[in-house]
Amino acid sequence: MAMSQESQVKAESADGVIRLSFEESIYPKDAVFGAAYVLLDRAFVHIDRNDGRLQISVRPKPGVTIAADAIAGEFENEALAQTWRREIIHENRAMLESITSRALGGAAGPPGLDDLLDASLGDLGDAFDDPLGIAVSWEEKYGKKADGDKPAEAAGPDAKPAEEPKP
């Protein structure tokens, strides 16, 4: 039977079963579960809780040649990595969400004319009102008549005749 005690993790082994004990306030439950998940293909893992500590039993599967102590060490490392990864995600959550929303917004393509017209102008108020009709197109303002006037007549009496093509 071997036993080691570090600051927050306790480990002991007996009969091929490694028992680890994690302080739950340091190593969150999800991180320990994540670490256990990594070992499921090589060991039988069971987790329990007692007095604010997570107690993990790790037993190598039959045919697995890795030493139980090595698996226990790997478990501790993985639990630490999972805990740290969660901390990083927590600290950078705002930036991650910002980048993701920008990426998704860009993937949707540029906004269409209808989207721009429907968009709220916010504090711009009536800046885009057009009382003089400047934004009205020529076709809407001086649209061709139904009888189909020719372009030359529409240009007026002072218009120069079109030049004849030179040979």
Place this chain on the structure above:
Amino acid sequence: MTQLRFHKGLYNPDAIAAAVAAFEPFATFERSEEPEHLVVSLACTQPGEDEASLAGEFSNYVLGATVDRVKPEGQKS
């Protein structure tokens, strides 16, 4: 018969139910409840089967199914 105790605050009951359904062809199960644990007793139905290994695989299945059912932190309501 091997008895496994799953802490209610750690393991998802749906994951235990899923594991029982998955291992039904290989073992018989009895389920009971304690104040803090859900207790599953299993016994191999096939002769020559290593019950300790089956119990270990069952426990692993429950653990994996619990992890699969945990929502990422951003999706928690």
